[in-house]
Amino acid sequence: MKYLIANWKANKNLTETNHWLDEFCQNKLTQIKNQVIICPPFPLIVPVYEKLKYFPNFSLGAQDISSFDIGSYTGEVCGKNLEEIIKYVIIGHSERRKYFQETETVLMKKTALALKYHFQPLYCIRNEKDAISEKVNFVVYEPTWAIGTGKNESLDQVLLLRKRLNLKPGIKFLYGGSVNEDNASLYLKSDKIDGLLIGGTSLNPKSFWEIIKQA
Ligand code: PGA
Numbered sequence: 001m002k003y004l005i006a007n008w009k010a011n012k013n014l015t016e017t018n019h020w021l022d023e024f025c026q027n028k029l030t031q032i033k034n035q036v037i038i039c040p041p042f043p044l045i046v047p048v049y050e051k052l053k054y055f056p057n058f059s060l061g062a063q064d065i066s067s068f069d070i071g072s073y074t075g076e077v078c079g080k081n082l083e084e085i086i087k088y089v090i091i092g093h094s095e096r097r098k099y100f101q102e103t104e105t106v107l108m109k110k111t112a113l114a115l116k117y118h119f120q121p122l123y124c125i126r127n128e129k130d131a132i133s134e135k136v137n138f139v140v141y142e143p144t145w146a147i148g149t150g151k152n153e154s155l156d157q158v159l160l161l162r163k164r165l166n167l168k169p170g171i172k173f174l175y176g177g178s179v180n181e182d183n184a185s186l187y188l189k190s191d192k193i194d195g196l197l198i199g200g201t202s203l204n205p206k207s208f209w210e211i212i213k214q215a
Contacts, residue, residue: 002034002188002215003138003174003195005122006202007063007090010041017044021051024205027212032057034215035195037088037122038202039063042077049085061088061122064096067109069116079117089114090197091136092124094144104131111136122197124176128164138172139165140197146177148200153177155186162192181210188215 012020017040032055039061040048052058066076082089091110096102102110111133114121123136126144141161146153158175167173175187176197187193195215202208 001194003037003172004034004208004212004215005037005061005088005090005140005174005176005195005197006039006208007093007176007197007199008038008040008044008203009063009095009199011203012040012044014044014047017047020203020205021048024209025051027209029055029058032212034212035059036212037061039088039090045082045085059087060085061090062086062119063090063093065089065091065110065114065119067106067113069113079113079119082119083117086119088122088138089119090124090140091121092130094124094126094142094147097126098144108133122174124197125165128161132165137170138174138194139167140174140176142176142197148178150178152179152183155190158187159190159192179211181207181214184211185214 036058038048045060049060062082066078068076070078070080092107111121115135120138121136122138122140124140124142132139143153162173172194174195174197175193179196179198180201187196
């Protein structure tokens with residue numbers, strides 16, 4: 001079983017999301033054997049959820065979760081708000097660490113709250129120095145230089161990093177960083193890589209579907 005995660009980041013409006021869905025839903029979604037997780041920006045999660053909720057191999061993820069629980073935190077989106085809609089949440093993405101100064105302490109709070117609401121954290125690390133909570137089941141290796149640059153990490157280096165992490169048995173290990181329809185199969189054919197986190201390429205429904213088909 002492979003996990004294919006679309007990270008839309010801060011892209012698309014409602015019209016563009018509906019176009020993406022119209023095009024994507026023309027494919028044979030019922031024939032998918034792997035797990036596909038779409039992570040749109042917060043306001044676009046529900047329209048995607050409404051369209052895909054009847055397909056058991058598709059689920060929704062959030063790109064972030066507040067480090068505060070339910071309460072008076074204007075502007076925040078907390079676990080409770082996402083309950084019933086998402087199953088996964090990206091935590092520790094290098095863009096959150098870099099642009100929003102998210103520290104290990106904040107990431108641990110977010111992880112605890114994700115688990116409280118029964119979401120699976122998709123825990124991103126930049127290298128082997130980033131701490132990983134004992135409680136996460138998904139670790140995503142994303143070297144910063146490979147994100148959005150068109151330069152993907154070699155399979156050998158991804159496997160080397162995985163080895164260095166010394167993950168507990170059962171922990172899913174994924175790769176992300178300039179994955180596209182031409183290089184995805186390189187990672188997908190390895191039984192040591194459980195899936196891919198796909199940014200730019202997932203914005204195009206045709207390209208994302210190509211990757212899903214290869215898995
Ligand atoms: P990219 O982004 O596929 O556009 O490189 C991956 C990510 O940052 O999740």
